[in-house]
Amino acid sequence: MPTFDIVNKVDMEAFKNAIDGVNREILNRYDFKGSISKIMSEEDNYYILAESDMKLNQIKELLTKNLVRKSVDVKSISFENIEKASGGNIRLPMILNQGINKENAQKIIKYLKEKKFKIQVSIQGDQLRVSGKKRDDLQITISSLKELEISIPLNFINFRD
Numbered sequence: 001m002p003t004f005d006i007v008n009k010v011d012m013e014a015f016k017n018a019i020d021g022v023n024r025e026i027l028n029r030y031d032f033k034g035s036i037s038k039i040m041s042e043e044d045n046y047y048i049l050a051e052s053d054m055k056l057n058q059i060k061e062l063l064t065k066n067l068v069r070k071s072v073d074v075k076s077i078s079f080e081n082i083e084k085a086s087g088g089n090i091r092l093p094m095i096l097n098q099g100i101n102k103e104n105a106q107k108i109i110k111y112l113k114e115k116k117f118k119i120q121v122s123i124q125g126d127q128l129r130v131s132g133k134k135r136d137d138l139q140i141t142i143s144s145l146k147e148l149e150i151s152i153p154l155n156f157i158n159f160r161d
Contacts, residue, residue, distance in 0.1 A: 018066035073153035099126030
């Protein structure tokens with residue numbers, strides 16, 4: 001019985017390369033000369049440190065461009081609320097969205113049931129396993145899921161006959 005898995009995983013190496021690219025670009029840009037603006041990481045937590053909202057927004061734009069350049073989906077990161085940091089600076093925590101939470105899993109399952117495909121979907125931790133009798137049914141399911149508007153990026157792995 002053919003199966004595949006629906007997952008949400010971020011390529012961490014490409015993500016870290018994008019952050020390094022942003023930090024290098026900040027060092028070379030004239031409008032950031034003498035500022036302490038940068039993207040910091042403490043273990044698995046990432047922060048944008050800036051002196052003003054304007055510089056914070058510029059860093060977010062640079063990060064978006066670099067993520068796209070490194071083929072990392074921009075939906076895979078989200079931002080929390082702006083915090084005050086020492087020295088009158090501001091800090092913006094970034095959250096990496098990994099895995100499919102229960103709400104998004106239910107949205108996907110509901111969407112697939114409405115389409116009435118001849119498949120079965122089961123939740124396995126933070127991923128979904130889709131199985132069906134025919135390979136064609138699974139391929140139609142994948143193409144249909146690519147059109148689904150959802151807040152996380154979806155990846156399709158382990159396609160087996």
